[in-house]
Amino acid sequence: GAVVSQHPSWVICKSGTSVKIECRSLDFQATTMFWYRQFPKQSLMLMATSNEGSKATYEQGVEKDKFLINHASLTLSTLTVTSAHPEDSSFYICSALDSNQPQHFGDGTRLSIL
Amino acid sequence: GQNIDQPTEMTATEGAIVQINCTYQTSGFNGLFWYQQHAGEAPTFLSYNVLDGLEEKGRFSSFLSRSKGYSYLLLKELQMKDSASYLCAVNSNSGNTPLVFGKGTRLSVIA
Numbered sequence: 461g462a463v464v465s466q467h468p469s470w471v472i473c474k475s476g477t478s479v480k481i482e483c484r485s486l487d488f489q490a491t492t493m494f495w496y497r498q499f500p501k502q503s504l505m506l507m508a509t510s511n512e513g514s515k516a517t518y519e520q521g522v523e524k525d526k527f528l529i530n531h532a533s534l535t536l537s538t539l540t541v542t543s544a545h546p547e548d549s550s551f552y553i554c555s556a557l558d559s560n561q562p563q564h565f566g567d568g569t570r571l572s573i574l
Numbered sequence: 575g576q577n578i579d580q581p582t583e584m585t586a587t588e589g590a591i592v593q594i595n596c597t598y599q600t601s602g603f604n605g606l607f608w609y610q611q612h613a614g615e616a617p618t619f620l621s622y623n624v625l626d627g628l629e630e631k632g633r634f635s636s637f638l639s640r641s642k643g644y645s646y647l648l649l650k651e652l653q654m655k656d657s658a659s660y661l662c663a664v665n666s667n668s669g670n671t672p673l674v675f676g677k678g679t680r681l682s683v684i685a
Contacts, residue, residue, distance in 0.1 A: 466616075492670035503618070503661070503677040512671075529649050553616050562607055568616040 464486060465554050466566025473544065474574055480540045481569045483554030492555035494563070495527075506507045509552035510537040544573045576600045578676035580662050585682045592678045594647045596662035600607055607673060608636050608647045609661040617661055621647070649681075657683045 465484045473479060477519040483493055491512045496504040508529055516529035528540040537556075541548055553568040577599045586592040600605070605624040609617035623629055623638035623645060635648040647660055659680050663673040 494672045501680075504675045506672050506675075509670075509672055551614070562619050562622050563673055564619070565609075565616040570614070 461464045463558070464566040466554050468569060469567055470570045470572075472572045472574065475545050476543055477573075478540055478542045479544055479571060480538055481552055481554070482525075483537045483539070483556065483566050485535045485556040485558070485564075488558040489521055490537075490558065491534060493531060493537040493554055493556045494530065494560045495519060495537075495539050496555070498568075504553065507539075512537075517535065530571075544571070546573045549573045550564065576654055576664075576666060576674045577664055578664060578674060580660075580676040580679045582677070583680045583682070585684060586649075588652055588654060588685050590652050590682065591648065591650050594649070594681065595649070595660075595662050596645045596660070596676060598643050598645070598664050598674075598676075600664050600666040600674060602642060604664045604665040604667060606636075606638055606645050607663040607665070608634075608645075611659045611661060611678065613658075620660075628631060652683050654683050654685070657681060667675060 467482045493510040494503045495507045497507050505521045506519050510529045510531040512531045512534050518524045530564050531537040549572050551568050551570050554566045580596045581652050607622050608620040611617040621636035623636050628637045633650045638645045659678040661678045662676040
């Protein structure tokens, strides 16, 4: 069964709206979670590393004020896309590390900004 | 820097065998992963190699040569449902570091 739950799976909203995506680790504690973005027919691009209890580490070119990450507990990380615009439309995927297992991915969130 | 190369696209026939190659140059090495990703879905874990040699799991096998910076994923008895992208990813460091992903190989299985 799924070990990482991501919600929502699909979002359609108007330009300027802020959207929150949740990533939960099930049955294990994840001190570290990763957020990726994937455009059509392209590979996964790491956006940021989310660490429980501390600030996220963002990859070069990713605006931290645009993509707010909160990792308030050992099982939950959230990504908020603030004031989303059409160019933010993408497939957002989280993953979580379990010390004894390979990196597990959530089911992804397809974000469409009109 | 970090670099992972794999072919962009491959086509194979149902029932056949296909080998997807991956070469990597990373600052460190702590294991290589293969993931399968169907269109519009998240990647799912297929295999993990940290030592040289072949790991077999049903119809899928993965091979690693650390000295050559090389891996391959072997798919046997291909089925139509195997049409997907296959991602090679390297853990370049120990600890809680993200995987470095290749751009993926889109495999099309034809009748």
